[in-house]
Amino acid sequence: MSLKDVKHIALVLSGKGGVGKSSVTTQLALTLSLHGYSVGVLDVDLTGPSIPRFFGVEKEKVRQAPGGWIPVPVHEQQTESQNGNGHAVGSGHGSLHCMSLGFLLANRGDAVVWRGPKKTAMVRQFLSDVHWGTLDYLLIDTPPGTSDEHISLVETLLKEATSEQMAGAVIVTTPQAISISDVKKEINFCRKTGVQILGVIENMAGFVCPNCSECTNVFSKGGGRVMAQEFEVPFLGSVPIDPMFIRLIEEGRRPVYPEGTVVDGQAIATNAESEELDTGLLVDKYTACSLHPLFDGMVKELITTIER
């Protein structure tokens, strides 16, 4: 059984599309990896697989082994490395692998037009026919909604994974009421299916204009916290929109910020050595992102909840 050596399985759910499930899954995976854990990411969004692009491994192909597929490596385990002057140049991190239907498509533009039963079969295969090996955390990125993929995911996990392995679900939303409406349905889905809710993350909460530093609430404000209180689930935090993170994912460029940028009380250091800006692993470049300290805090809280 391919899930037997996975310590903790966490789902990333929303209900609403476009709130940043894949972004949050990516950042949680990178942050867990930076804490030294071995992480796997499973992308069950079959019609819109985004995870390969987020990790910058879109062109990779999945290798086959007897008994199943081998997940695509994003980076291997590494202890903290230093250069000749004793400065840390590589962060220590655990291994990170991912699996997605995106790797199995012939062309990136090919549509995956499948009805429910075929999607159900694929999700089961992803859980049982992939050599996940020994992992501390398996994060599962889901598509929006509460349909075939979600039903078969929960059904298969209830059968194949033990209740100690099933850590629960992280719910992602944006602050506005339209998103909250759909996300409430997702919370009810979790309640009905017995999936524990680890917490709510409110994404896209504010955009800081790079010109004048005025923070505008482009997608309203505060809805996520209120909803978490109403449903009595933990509120993990609010994450603003950071164009530098998008630039990191889209172009692979290390985030840089204007002098004096302060996020959440911490001054963000800018790396002045431009030659090193764009080379290196995604996980190393992510440490320069302003969202990293926020996710670091949330991951610490999640680890405490899960490993209790």
Next chain:
Amino acid sequence: MAPFMDPPPLTSVDTALTAHTTATPALVAPEPEHCPGPESNLAGKDDACAGCPNQAICASAPKGPDPDIPIITQRLAGIKHKILVLSGKGGVGKSTFSTLLAHAFASNSANTVGIMDTDICGPSIPKMMGVEAETIHVTSTGWEPVWVSDNLGVMSVQFMLPNRDDAVIWRGAKKNGLIKRFLMDVEWGSMDYLVVDTPPGTSDEHLSVNSYLKESGVDGAVLVTTPQEVALLDVRKEIDFCKKAGIRILGLVENMSGFVCPKCTHTSEIFRATTGGGRRLAQDMKIPFLGAVPLDSRIGMACDFGESFFDNFPDSPTCKALKEVVKNVGKEMGVKEEDVLGEE
């Protein structure tokens, strides 16, 4: 008026939520992996059917075209223009755009407009139109759409839920059944425009809407995207789907294209177009580019409160961009410009 076929059996709203569709055979077990579909010609005969408890039922069920399709075609005969709003990617603004498009068409009081919300798991249209608390009124001729104003009607699964926050945890087959009910049982009457809002992806809902509406004809699909490649990746797949399914593409709209800071009016690109954005994609795929609509935080607020952004903020640059897009949609459909929008 052409003679009407026997009206379809009136089912109550509650029964519709639990009944299977009448055209497909009544299955006694869930469909197996790689099921060809109970309605297909291979039903009961494919390799995947071996061992399935439904095999005998599927093999003996009558094959051939779905008898409900002519009923649907008759129901929709009074609708002049049908537009699908698709994306592939979630959260780009399909529902927002559908409501704005509908409000725009409805601003011309001579037009009667309807919106059909086929997003069963995440029905946003009623909230955006400010009619979330309404229920469906069943008459002798069918289900009445919920009227937002004199000339704008809405149909959505949200109206059927006993509790607003209830999750609709349905597999594909059941969702198809409800979409069929929306098309067969709703008394749309004679309408100028029907805007069909869809969920993200390329799955059951999209296949069903396409197959049920094929005979009655759809003017085309408007695709919505945001500028960044992560969104374009999914929209490419949707364009591939449209081409495979034979759906005419009216054009591509780029939403959330640039953000103007309300304090210093500096334009930022929140969702950077690293690969040329919607415009370049439209060029590459040889489809019309309908326009770019900038991000305005007031759109989100208007949607949350169920108000029309179009009517409340007519001077916003976003509104102006939207008007251009609507005019272009009208042009692609072959509608005269003065008939599309209300008096300026």
